[in-house]
Amino acid sequence: xxxxxxxxxxxxxxxxxxxxxxxxxxARMGADVTALDCDPNKSLTRxxxxxxxxxxxxxxxxxxxEIVATIKNADGDGKIVIVDLEGVASQLVSRAISQADLxxxxxxxTALDAxxxxxxxxxxxxxxxxxxxxxxxxxxxTKTSAAVKSRVQKELENQLRGAGIDMIEPSLVARAAFSELxxxxxxxxxxxxxxxxxxxxxxxxxxxxxxxxxxxxYERLK
Amino acid sequence: xxxxxxxxxxxxxxxxxxxxxxRKVDEVGEARGFVDRTxxxxxxxxxxxxxxxxxxxxxxxxxxxxxxxxxxxxxxQGQLIEQLWERYEKSEKD
Numbered sequence: 001x002x003x004x005x006x007x008x009x010x011x012x013x014x015x016x017x018x019x020x021x022x023x024x025x026x027a028r029m030g031a032d033v034t035a036l037d038c039d040p041n042k043s044l045t046r047x048x049x050x051x052x053x054x055x056x057x058x059x060x061x062x063x064x065x066e067i068v069a070t071i072k073n074a075d076g077d078g079k080i081v082i083v084d085l086e087g088v089a090s091q092l093v094s095r096a097i098s099q100a101d102l103x104x105x106x107x108x109x110t111a112l113d114a115x116x117x118x119x120x121x122x123x124x125x126x127x128x129x130x131x132x133x134x135x136x137x138x139x140x141x142t143k144t145s146a147a148v149k150s151r152v153q154k155e156l157e158n159q160l161r162g163a164g165i166d167m168i169e170p171s172l173v174a175r176a177a178f179s180e181l182x183x184x185x186x187x188x189x190x191x192x193x194x195x196x197x198x199x200x201x202x203x204x205x206x207x208x209x210x211x212x213x214x215x216x217x218y219e220r221l222k
Numbered sequence: 223x224x225x226x227x228x229x230x231x232x233x234x235x236x237x238x239x240x241x242x243x244x245r246k247v248d249e250v251g252e253a254r255g256f257v258d259r260t261x262x263x264x265x266x267x268x269x270x271x272x273x274x275x276x277x278x279x280x281x282x283x284x285x286x287x288x289x290x291x292x293x294x295x296x297x298x299q300g301q302l303i304e305q306l307w308e309r310y311e312k313s314e315k316d
């Protein structure tokens with residue numbers, strides 16, 4: 001089954017949020033998900049420490065020398081491998097990309113995120129040439145406004161599409177529930193059904209957004 | 223979106239994982255600034271497990287002889303004393 005890699009040399013763009021949402025939503029669909037936490041900040045490990053959703057297995061502390069073998073071992077029938085990478089330009093990132101079926105580059109709708117994120121997109125292209133195989137890749141905009149699409153976001157989307165970059169729709173809206181997942185663990189459904197969890201945001205809207213995002217990713221894996 | 227039967231259709235394409243391919247990927251990455259950023263181990267000698275300090279005062283000729291023997295054997299004076307102690311313990315048992 002596919003290997004999905006979250007990559008961007010910039011930190012704080014939403015790689016771990018994307019990884020958690022995809023891991024929990026694919027598990028909810030019935031997949032056996034293996035998540036690899038390769039980020040020294042250990043965001044996925046912190047999420048897992050509060051409880052993993054059923055169907056998700058997490059491996060932490062994966063370094064550059066282990067990444068290729070770990071992905072190979074985790075990959076198998078009925079399994080989806082999701083790799084959360086560190087927000088730096090490193091060999092760990094380039095090696096993980098080489099093992100991907102789909103590379104997702106999250107970026108906030110800002111010029112800085114786009115500029116640094118484009119380094120990951122360029123690396124994917126170069127690895128495709130070096131390995132003589134296609135590596136599917138797409139950009140997802142993160143932390144977007146639920147109310148309005150900013151002028152900067154519209155311009156950025158046009159530029160990326162103009163450059164032939166695949167854009168995942170919908171974008172991931174800035175939702176308190178996405179951040180709170182790291183504090184409560186589990187998935188958005190368990191958060192929605194637990195009255196004791198107070199997020200200060202609309203969990204139902206967050207769940208709809210995450211489901212639509214996962215569906216869009218699924219379409220790219222077929 | 224529901225049902226694992228949908229997911230059953232998803233397949234992973236085979237990927238090259240050999241050392242030659244990894245080297246190629248490393249070269250491509252390094253050219254773009256994606257370099258090895260693995261934290262280096264602390265440099266220097268590891269602390270010795272020999273933490274107990276003796277304070278013997280001996281005649282100069284004995285001290286000089288111990289120092290010369292340790293140097294000859296390529297070991298520390300402490301290691302030489304440990305060897306001597308081992309022999310002493312063994313002789314006590316016999």
